[in-house]
Amino acid sequence: MKGGRFLIWPALAVAVGVPIALAATSEQLAWRGPVYILAGFAGIIALALVLVQPLLIGGVLPGLSAYRNRRVHHWIGGVLAFAGVIHVGGLWFTSPPDMIDALTFSSPTPFSPFGVIAMWAIFAVALLAGLRRRLGLRLRTWRIVHIPLAIVIVVCGVVHCLLIEGTMETISKAALCALVLAATGKVMVDLWRKRVLRGGELST
Template identity: 60%
Template sequence: MIIPIAIAAGSPLLAWRNAVYIAAGFAGVVALALLLLQPLLSGSYLPGLRLRLGRRLHAWVGGAIVAAVLVHVGALWITSPPDVLDALLFDSATDFSAWGVVAMWAVFATALLAAFRSRIRLILWRLCHVVLAATIVVGSVVHALLIDGTMGLGSKAALCALVLVAAAKVITDLRLLADLRRLAGRRVAR
């Protein structure tokens, strides 16, 4: 997680960029790095971390991801409102914009879902959460890989691969796909 951030900090692409643009880029890099922590926390894969504390930290890191996305998009808006508007309307000339926008809305939807967790049946909540999480992971990874930016190709590819593997492991290990099949079977039986 730290290596891509360090590589981005030393990138020659930052020369002659203003502070707001640099903050926008770093917020995106930090959000992607934090995305690696999310499945590790929810699946209790970090050594010495109890499941309950891991889940609590998962919620806090989720909040940090929301904040990083807000800084990323907000700072980009300050530097170029027309580009952000084009991206939000899926009218951008760059392919990476659409992937980023889809991931952004999935992040916001996940935060909203988390806020109403106690009002939703657990299996339905897990279904929605895993679908949104997968959307965030895929959208964020494709968004990052399509950008020719400060992270450097090797460190960015490695971080993206780790994010994908960690998310896939949690979905598999926590039997989230089995929950999806079980919920789908209930819907068909009715």
């Protein structure tokens, strides 16, 4: 059983690697400039990182201690924020008017508002994580703030991705988005159950 758990790593590699590899073979790349391509792949990588985050916090990935899970989760959060900057910055560089419309929620494209909301939620989590000690946020308070923002990131990020008809292949994109939702949902349910059990133990 323990040996079977390590199959999670190659499964994760396939879940992340296949959509990226298929996007790299997209015919649409021939019509895009290097900055636009970089911005697009930064968004794809960001979605892949969103899948990894709940797996880390839920202790699903084998071979990592609880402390290592938290540390890697923290650092990947920073990389996720950086990927968001590259994604938005690259799109701004290639088409400032479109980005202004998106940031002001006046874009005609249906995927834009979801992407902007996810972006601000990512930046908010990264900022609060960096200032957590200075603000004196306790673990309970941090979770009350972080968990709703994480849900916003996941839901809006997935909807944003699914609505875009871009370089990502349809089936692999849908599968990756489904895995992101499933992993996040499982971890949220597990955390809720642990909290209920702890409450029951304290009350007895």
